[in-house]
Amino acid sequence: MYSPNEHTHTDPLAENNLQPFFVLHKASKSSESTAISPGRPTKRRLDSSPKVSLNNENVKMEAFQCVWSKIESKIKDVLRSINADVFDEIGQWVRESFNEICSCRGPVDPSKSSLPYPFVHNGGLVKKLFTGLVFTKNIETVDDILTFAELGLNLKSRGCYVANISSLDFSTKNGIGGSLRAFLRQLLMVDIEAADISLLASWYSDHGKYEKPVVVIIEDMERCSGALLSDFINMLSEWSVKIPIILIAGVATSADAPRNVLTARALQYLSTSIFSLKCPAEKLDTIIEAVLVKNCAGFSVGHKVATFLRNYFLRQDGTVTSFVRALKMAIIQQLSIEPLSFVLKLLVDEGDSKVNATSQT
Structure with a gap:
């Protein structure tokens, strides 16, 4: 029988035998709210980061479009200014050539407008084709395409009928018919299957267009098929008075290029003037x-x-x-890695506002 006075003997060392223990505290409310439930998906604070990143990219793209449109417009203005003097010189030459053609042309007979070889007062000008050779100083033609497109717009603003023809239109694959159709389509503004220059003569006389010259611009003479271009020039020369056609051709190497491309017969019909554009290095320095x-x-x-x-x-x-x-790609890369690139759009908008305010006052 158990007696309270009876107990087992206790080891004196047991009282000093300390054991490690842990104190557990009750979780706070904030901790409870962040506790992870076993069957509940966790909510991450980074859920909105893709939206923020996308919005940031859109802002940078807007900044690039704003900046690049400003730079591109400036480059076009610079190139237009560089070519302005030469374009004025060419425009003056076109007007003088047209006046000389008109001075030797006899009375216009509409019934004979579709026939070549018109009668003229000065027989020496019959079949002569006024030709302007534009010395581009470019080995590659990519810049010339833009330059001659601007020249065409400049001459149109001066009251000329203009057709820009590529060297591809003078390939042996297309033949003389292909080059003539490319020429007629730009002036008549209709799709033409028949390669007949008399259609141009009828169009020119029927609409009373005798006060305006017809300018044909060939971007790169040296890349054309010499035989096709010679045939084209021979054909134009037959109508050079009845249709006051003036030829402008780009040459890259030298002013002697026509002698290396055209036949002797075609060369004898050309009345040549020479014009020179700025070299690419000069254009680049001005742009920079x-x-x-x-x-x-x-x-x-x-x-x-x-x-x-x-x-x-x-x-x-x-x-x-x-x-x-290359400059465009460099700006894209720079603005994409620069965190504060969006500020450029604000600067451009602020600058435009100041310019508008100044112009109004």
């Missing part, structure tokens, strides 16, 4: 000065970077078009 060295749309580079870009241009194909394309 106006766009990169000076602050344009809040974007500028230092002298060393501008020098590097110019040297890169000279070592590559030497075209302004490739330089502008």
Whole structure:
């Protein structure tokens, strides 16, 4: 029988035998709210990061479009200014050539408008084709395409009928009919299957267009098929008075290029004048000065970077078009990695507001 006074003997060392223990506290409400339930998906604070990232990219893209449109517009203005003097000179020559054609042309007989070889007062000008050779100084034609497109617009603004014809239109695959159709489509503004220049003569006389010259622009004479281009010139010369056609052709190497391309018969019909454009390096220096060295749309580079870009241009194909394309890619890359690139749009908008306010006052 158990007695309270009876108990087992206790080891004296047991009282000093300490054991480790842990104290558990009750979780707070904030901790409880963040506790993870076994069957409940966790909510991450980074859920909104894709939206923020997407919005950030959109803002950067808006900044790029704003900045690049400003730079591209500036480049076009610079190139237009560079070519302005030469374009004025060409426009004056076209007007003088047209006046000379009109001075030797006899009375217009509508019944004979579709026949070549008109009668003229000065027989020496019969079958002569006034031709302007534009020395582009470019090895590649990519810049020439833009230059002659601008020249065509410039001449149209001066009251000329203009047709821009590519060297591809003078390929042996298309034949003389292909080049003539490309020429007629641009002037008559209709799809033509028949390659007949008398259609142009009828169109020119029926609409009373005797006060305006017809200008044919060939972007690169040296890339044309010599035989086809010679046939084309022979055909134009037969109508050079009844239809006051004036020819403008781009040459890259030298003013002697026609002798290397055309036949002797075609050469004898040309009354040639020579014009020279700025060389690509001069154009590039002007663009760098106006766009990169000076602050344009809040974007500028230092002298060393501008020098590097110019040297890169000279070592590559030497075209302004490739330089502008590389500059565009560089700006895209720069704005994509710069966190504060969106500020450029604000600077451009602020600058435009100041310009508008100044112009109104």
